[in-house]
Amino acid sequence: MAFAYILIKCKTSFENQIIEKLLQIKEVKDVKGIFGEYDIFVKLETDSQQKIEEIITKKIRKIPYITTTNSLSPTTSDDQI
Template sequence: MITYVLATCIPGNEKEVIQEIKKLPNVVEVNGIMGKYDIFVKVQSSDVTKVDSTIGKLRSVPHVTGTVSIPVLYGQGGTVDNE
C-alpha cells in the first residue's frame, strides 16, 4: 500500500521536521514543498497496519500541525498498477 501525506508544520521548523520524518519506518520519500502544505511524504508497506502506524507517528512529530493522507487506489490505471 502506498499513501501520500501532505503535512503542515510551524513555520521555520521544516528542516527539523523533515529530518525527524525521514527516521520513521516505511517512509520512502520526504520533500519540502511550497503552498498550502509544507512537506510531502510517501509511505509504503505491504501491511496496511504499518502504514497506519507510520502516519500516527508522523502526526506526533514535534512542530507538525496537521496532515492530509491520500491512499493510492490500485486498479485505477495509475503507475502503481504496473508494479
C-alpha cells in the same frame, strides 16, 4: 504492498527539523519540502494499510511542530500504473 502520500502542515521554520525526523522512519520512502497550502510531502510504503495507519498516528503525528496531516491512499500501486 501498501502506499500512502501524506501532506503535512507545520509551524514556520521547522520544516528541516521535521524532514530529518521523517527520514528516520524506515517506511518513509520520499520526503520533499513543497510550496503551497502544505509544507511537506511524504511517501510511505509498507506491507499493509493497517501499518500505514499506525505509522501516521503513532509516529508522524507525534513529531513536534506538525500541525496538520492529510493522508492520501492511491487506488492502485505504482507498479500498476
